[in-house]
């Protein structure tokens with residue numbers, strides 16, 4: 001496949017990094033002539049070009065610019081597909097702006113830089129397989145059936161790393177509060193997240209919770225404190241609010 005990146009910043013760059021060993025031919029469209037050299041140095045296997053009007057003919061275009069910028073991009077030709085990672089830009093708007101056989105919207109998260117994004121994607125089902133292959137270069141890619149579901153996925157997995165960091169920070173703070181050294185608390189928290197992620201791959205969260213919580217044990221007491229603080233309801237509301245905001249933005 002010929003993959004053309006329009007936007008090779010944090011997110012576009014993470015996808016390009018993930019594709020380094022693939023057989024796809026990678027093109028990068030620079031937004032100014034001065035950007036050609038730095039981009040060539042950063043991605044020596046890619047063909048970097050600058051043009052006032054970007055030739056997208058027959059290519060799979062990965063659109064990874066800021067949402068406020070995409071309407072200023074001039075293109076010529078018809079792309080095989082447009083895969084947009086832009087937050088809040090609807091498929092209909094992409095169809096108005098670009099000419100392509102297929103359109104896909106994807107929502108990666110910040111873990112893309114570690115090839116560990118949980119990326120939701122939707123759009124033209126006939127390009128689902130190819131889009132999945134491309135997006136799997138930055139982690140897991142999970143198809144959702146509508147743009148509404150993509151906004152829910154955004155509230156869960158797009159914003160999710162921030163929520164997980166709050167949990168990580170707060171747990172470590174709790175341990176420090178009880179007298180553990182910060183470095184030890186941080187290492188244990190990191191291990192806790194790694195271990196929990198592995199367990200979660202093939203277990204239901206409530207079953208894991210039940211297996212840890214023994215009668216009148218430490219976990220049961222800790223759990224009571226979380227319920228008293230309405231932590232569960234706080235997370236449910238966080239996803240609801242983030243979803244509503246994603247709908248507003250798009």
Ligand SMILES: NC(=O)c1ccc[n+]([C@@H]2O[C@H](COP(=O)([O-])OP(=O)(O)OC[C@H]3O[C@@H](n4cnc5c(N)ncnc54)[C@H](OP(=O)(O)O)[C@@H]3O)[C@@H](O)[C@H]2O)c1
Pocket residue numbers: 006007008009010011012029030031064065066067069072073085086087107108109110158
């Ligand atoms: N970062 C994330 O975690 C994340 C997560 C989910 C979705 N996204 C989406 O990904 C998109 C990109 O975000 P980002 O964080 O990667 O932003 P970014 O680091 O600013 O990258 C955008 C890149 O696009 C370049 N660019 C601007 N106009 C261009 C044009 N006309 N042609 C070619 N390149 C152009 C910019 O160059 P200059 O610096 O020269 O302007 C910059 O290198 C956004 O729409 C965002 O919603 C990001």
